[in-house]
Amino acid sequence: MKGELCAEGIPLKTLARKYGTPLYVYSAGAFSSRFQELKKGLSSLDHLICFAVKANSNLAILKHLAKEGAGMDLVSGGELYRALEAGVSPKKIVFSGVGKSADEMAVALRAGIHSFNVESSSELVLLDRVARKLKKKAPVAIRFNPDVDPKTHPHISTGLKQNKFGIEKSEVLAIAGSIQMLRQIEFKGISIHIGSQLTSLAPLDQAYERTRELIEKLNRILPEPLSFVDLGGGLGITYKDEKPPEASAYCKLILKHFGPKNRTAPPLRVLIEPGRSIAGNSGVLVSQVLHRKENAGKDFLIVDAAMNDLMRPALYDGFHDILPLEQKLNRGKKTKIDVVGPVCESTDCLAGDRRLSNELKSGDLIALMSAGAYGFSMANNYNSRPKPAEILVKNKNARVIRKREIYADLIRGERF
Numbered sequence: 001m002k003g004e005l006c007a008e009g010i011p012l013k014t015l016a017r018k019y020g021t022p023l024y025v026y027s028a029g030a031f032s033s034r035f036q037e038l039k040k041g042l043s044s045l046d047h048l049i050c051f052a053v054k055a056n057s058n059l060a061i062l063k064h065l066a067k068e069g070a071g072m073d074l075v076s077g078g079e080l081y082r083a084l085e086a087g088v089s090p091k092k093i094v095f096s097g098v099g100k101s102a103d104e105m106a107v108a109l110r111a112g113i114h115s116f117n118v119e120s121s122s123e124l125v126l127l128d129r130v131a132r133k134l135k136k137k138a139p140v141a142i143r144f145n146p147d148v149d150p151k152t153h154p155h156i157s158t159g160l161k162q163n164k165f166g167i168e169k170s171e172v173l174a175i176a177g178s179i180q181m182l183r184q185i186e187f188k189g190i191s192i193h194i195g196s197q198l199t200s201l202a203p204l205d206q207a208y209e210r211t212r213e214l215i216e217k218l219n220r221i222l223p224e225p226l227s228f229v230d231l232g233g234g235l236g237i238t239y240k241d242e243k244p245p246e247a248s249a250y251c252k253l254i255l256k257h258f259g260p261k262n263r264t265a266p267p268l269r270v271l272i273e274p275g276r277s278i279a280g281n282s283g284v285l286v287s288q289v290l291h292r293k294e295n296a297g298k299d300f301l302i303v304d305a306a307m308n309d310l311m312r313p314a315l316y317d318g319f320h321d322i323l324p325l326e327q328k329l330n331r332g333k334k335t336k337i338d339v340v341g342p343v344c345e346s347t348d349c350l351a352g353d354r355r356l357s358n359e360l361k362s363g364d365l366i367a368l369m370s371a372g373a374y375g376f377s378m379a380n381n382y383n384s385r386p387k388p389a390e391i392l393v394k395n396k397n398a399r400v401i402r403k404r405e406i407y408a409d410l411i412r413g414e415r416f
Ligand SMILES: *Cc1c(COP(=O)(O)O)cnc(C)c1O
Pocket: 052, 054, 055, 073, 075, 096, 097, 193, 195, 196, 197, 232, 233, 234, 235, 273, 274, 275, 276, 277, 373
């Protein structure tokens, strides 16, 4: 439709009228093309693309990506439950995270997942013990902390040595030296993940180089050479005016270090764990303007979406572009305005000082762009607000993939 925002040809306004607001809308085609770009870039390698479930954990999204050939990267037993419910093959599942419990380990071992990304010696010892009880072997990649600065927001940086993630080089080498004492552990790979929303390849280049050096050292110590490397996620997207690397350039960098032409390392299977780069720009959050008001010379647009629906702005200054669904509301005079939600917190500001049309008023619809990753998956019920519905548009067909919550959902499980 001309002059209005659409998802795969369906006007968002039509969806908002039918399903109400706030409303998450995703494009299946967008998910597919982002995934296929990565798949194409790595086609010359034995590879596995594990979608980071925490970015968007809706069952329909997981199932859609699994059909395209994706595996999954998990950070909790709850995510394992989701991935298995969505029909993902356990052989394509990797389990990351600094704090796996014995119960989570047991469920994953019984399911027969591809590997655990282990983040401490203590975790390795526990995993060995749980595996022995179940008479299973535990395939493991040690998460290496390469100590590089990803130059991203400090709250989403994970690869510096002061971060809680991963294990430093000397300790990884020490673990390798004594790995035979942990009889159930199969030390098969190294994993890294240096941060999220990376907009330059330089820190990855450095991290890959250190990882390759470490793998060569380990192969001299270990009884059997490592069989895979997991390079994590982190590729950035455009929220505002960032110019993140293209998927093809990102894959070329991977090939430079781990590709078939690189003869210094033995052939390794390469895993990646993209979340944001697949999901971020594949979805939006549609919201309705409730009120417009002015306080001491400052203008506010109060909308029906809030920090509980989309937490990124409050949590780490996340930026989401705001577009009126009807383009005619993009013309004319604009003023700087704060777009805020109804939640009783001053941090419930979805967008500060945005230049938006003076015409925007009660009842008008807007889209918070780039909300497909870390949007609904972070949504919560603060202020006893039911979570929004989620819609997936695929081949001109819009389908509810999560019902809007009702008040009864809010008190389920409570007793008095
Ligand atoms: C969050 C996370 C990812 C995904 O990161 P994106 O920036 O969304 O690509 C991948 N791997 C691990 C271990 C993570 O914690």
